[in-house]
Amino acid sequence: MAFESNAQAHPPLSGTSLVIGTLALSLATFMNVLDTSIANVSIPAISGDLGVSPDQGTWIITSFGVANAISLPLTGWLSQRIGQVRLFTISVLLFVLSSWLCGLAPSFEVLLFARIVQGAVAGPMIPLSQTLLLSSYPPKMAGTALGMWAITTLVAPVVGPLLGGWITDNMSWPWIFYINVPVGLLASFVTWSVYKKRESPKRQLPIDKVGLTLMVIWIGALQIMFDKGKDLDWFNSPLIIGLAITAVVGFSLFLVWELTETHPVVALQLFASRNFWTGTLSLSLAYAAFFGNLVLLPLWLQQYMGYTATQAGMALAPVGILAFLLTPLIGRYSARFDPRILATIAFVIFAIVLWMRGEFNTQANFETIIVPTIIQGAAVACFFIPLTSLTLSGLPPASLPAATGLTNFVRITAGSFGTSIATTLWASRASIHHEELIKNLSPYSPVTNLTLHQLSATGISIPQQANLMNLIVDQQAYTMAATDLFRGSAILFLVLVALIWLAKPVKLSVSEHSK
Numbered sequence: 001m002a003f004e005s006n007a008q009a010h011p012p013l014s015g016t017s018l019v020i021g022t023l024a025l026s027l028a029t030f031m032n033v034l035d036t037s038i039a040n041v042s043i044p045a046i047s048g049d050l051g052v053s054p055d056q057g058t059w060i061i062t063s064f065g066v067a068n069a070i071s072l073p074l075t076g077w078l079s080q081r082i083g084q085v086r087l088f089t090i091s092v093l094l095f096v097l098s099s100w101l102c103g104l105a106p107s108f109e110v111l112l113f114a115r116i117v118q119g120a121v122a123g124p125m126i127p128l129s130q131t132l133l134l135s136s137y138p139p140k141m142a143g144t145a146l147g148m149w150a151i152t153t154l155v156a157p158v159v160g161p162l163l164g165g166w167i168t169d170n171m172s173w174p175w176i177f178y179i180n181v182p183v184g185l186l187a188s189f190v191t192w193s194v195y196k197k198r199e200s201p202k203r204q205l206p207i208d209k210v211g212l213t214l215m216v217i218w219i220g221a222l223q224i225m226f227d228k229g230k231d232l233d234w235f236n237s238p239l240i241i242g243l244a245i246t247a248v249v250g251f252s253l254f255l256v257w258e259l260t261e262t263h264p265v266v267a268l269q270l271f272a273s274r275n276f277w278t279g280t281l282s283l284s285l286a287y288a289a290f291f292g293n294l295v296l297l298p299l300w301l302q303q304y305m306g307y308t309a310t311q312a313g314m315a316l317a318p319v320g321i322l323a324f325l326l327t328p329l330i331g332r333y334s335a336r337f338d339p340r341i342l343a344t345i346a347f348v349i350f351a352i353v354l355w356m357r358g359e360f361n362t363q364a365n366f367e368t369i370i371v372p373t374i375i376q377g378a379a380v381a382c383f384f385i386p387l388t389s390l391t392l393s394g395l396p397p398a399s400l401p402a403a404t405g406l407t408n409f410v411r412i413t414a415g416s417f418g419t420s421i422a423t424t425l426w427a428s429r430a431s432i433h434h435e436e437l438i439k440n441l442s443p444y445s446p447v448t449n450l451t452l453h454q455l456s457a458t459g460i461s462i463p464q465q466a467n468l469m470n471l472i473v474d475q476q477a478y479t480m481a482a483t484d485l486f487r488g489s490a491i492l493f494l495v496l497v498a499l500i501w502l503a504k505p506v507k508l509s510v511s512e513h514s515k
Helices: 015-034 040-050 059-082 084-104 108-122 125-136 139-170 180-198 209-228 238-260 268-272 274-304 309-316 319-336 339-357 366-381 384-392 397-439 446-457 462-500
Strands: none
Touching: 015 084, 015 125, 015 139, 015 180, 040 059, 040 108, 040 139, 040 274, 040 309, 059 084, 059 108, 059 125, 059 209, 059 397, 084 108, 084 125, 084 180, 125 139, 125 180, 125 397, 139 309, 209 238, 209 397, 238 268, 268 274, 268 397, 274 309, 274 339, 274 384, 274 397, 274 462, 309 366, 319 339, 319 366, 319 384, 339 366, 339 384, 339 462, 384 397, 397 462
């Protein structure tokens, strides 16, 4: 996904143009990143309104991520065909249109289609916002420009759950998509006004149609398999077996084709670099675990802890406090430290936070739930910049755009897969715990008899007692399943520490590259 900055073709901006240009690009980036988290706390409301299960509701998150990842490698080709400024503006306008369609969706199927479109058109927005931002500042201020950009991408995930929860509780879930309309229209208008005379040169380049097609096939088949597997009893279903075969065959053909193609859609040769493959793998697996838990936590809070969407958003938002304060410092001073040390600190903090969540139970109060979230902000601050620096360490400058694009592609794809895997494992572990708990509900159990006696004393009928007992067992089973996943994720982060230290970073000159 290589594309060149037009920083050399045009002088830096200054004065009012620089200010409003930076604000417009930041606003568009904010809107894009916001949509990766704003729907997390709204899944139960959307699912209930459109008549699907919360597990199916998570598809609106995974579909956006997969479509976004697939479209990323096309950014370089499209920007050179039609120009960076024009492509960015078109992407923002199409994002606005697809957001409007999401809000209007009369059924889950229509919403899912609109989210796929939204994710696809969002692909070029973030890399091009970085490129245009860098072209607006003199080279000596590149670090400052990227630092401002990074803060924007950190604020959005904090605001997303809060805003999404408040809108869902006080208005209706379609408005989490409608709010993109005025924001996107303003950002596209200002961006075009400021940058239209700074368009990048165009040239005709070939597109790897076969590679792109194979990529869509294997990623799509794998994602659908993860999403539908639980509902169709996994490999007892001919459809799941077919999807698995399609994914394996498609991926194998994709690897062979991309390694022999003159103009590959994905530069797989980069994985020959030890730092690149260790950095990309650790970043992607960590992001999959991080994002999967980011979706799981509000689902558990709303479905089994009685939280409203707003309260769930408040439980997620404090992650941004330390992230917001520490990220600029990490970005400024990270070049002075071995990135493996900073990444290790991040992974250890993630492990501690997830282990703390692994101690949750149905009696956990808001303060207990929010403390790990606050601590997690420090891990987020030490996460992206050091790992990206490690990934790019030792690569020639000409390979950096393609390497950054490939890393983002793998990371975003892993995040979508991580969400599906987390919700599937949650339901699976809950079924196991539910079965074990039911065994203890015998007529000879003193606890069971005491509970039923207390319920009878309140005038609750026998069928109502059975339903209530089942709800209590469900709450316990899904809570135990969630803590299983939290602890499992904590162990994964500790294992990833060893993977980080397989890398051998050289003296970095690209520490300012962020996600």
